[in-house]
Amino acid sequence: MRVVSREPAASMEAAAVCEVSVASDRPVTVLFAGEMAQAAGVDILVDAAAIVVADSTEVRFLFVGDGPLKTEMMARTNSAGFAPRCRFLGHLDSDAFAAVLNDSDILVVPGRVAQDHSVARSALAAGRWVLTTHQASIDGVEHGRNGLVTYDNPGSLVWGLRDLI
Known part of the structure; x- marks a missing residue:
């Protein structure tokens, strides 16, 4: 059994309060939600994911959104051998996205330029x-x-990612 904090803590004392037990076979879920484009940094996340999955069998990646790099990112995860730990979900309606966010532990916004704040606000909320x-x-x-x-x-x-996982 491993312990994963499902909610960010305001302090170290609060961290002990908000920890919940999660079965060790449940992977930490990392979510990207946005345009699959260079400006959004999806390629940076895929490069980082290739390293992180080698470290830990307890992590998986979900990619929500479409864009010009989607096919390339899918091919890169496949050729690097970690495609089974990634899911490319495409565009989701608001209810489906809420369910995916609810099942996720970490939202990653790896933008190279300023990004829309709405998804991050939803994740923080x-x-x-x-x-x-x-x-x-x-x-x-x-x-x-x-x-x-x-x-x-x-x-x-x-x-x-290593720090949060």
Whole structure:
């Protein structure tokens, strides 16, 4: 049995209060939701995911959205051998997205430029950790309290994912 904090804590004391037990066979679910495009940084996340899945059998990645890089990202996960740990869900209606967000542990916003704040706000409101980049300029993410803020490169995202997982 492993312990995973399902909700970001305001302090270390609060972290002990909000921990819940999760069966060890339940992987940590990392969610990307946005346009599958270079500006959104989906390729940065896929590069980081390739490293993180080698570290841990307890992580899976969900990708919600469509865009010009979707086919390439699917091919990259396949050729790197970790496609079984990734799901590309395409565009989802609001109810389906809410269900996916509810089943996720971490939202990643790896943008190279400023991104829409709405998905991150929904994740924070649902008590999910948000891993974002400085470049994405997401309001409301407080480094170390309800998420982490990194740089727009795979190594920085690997650090953030490892820390949150």
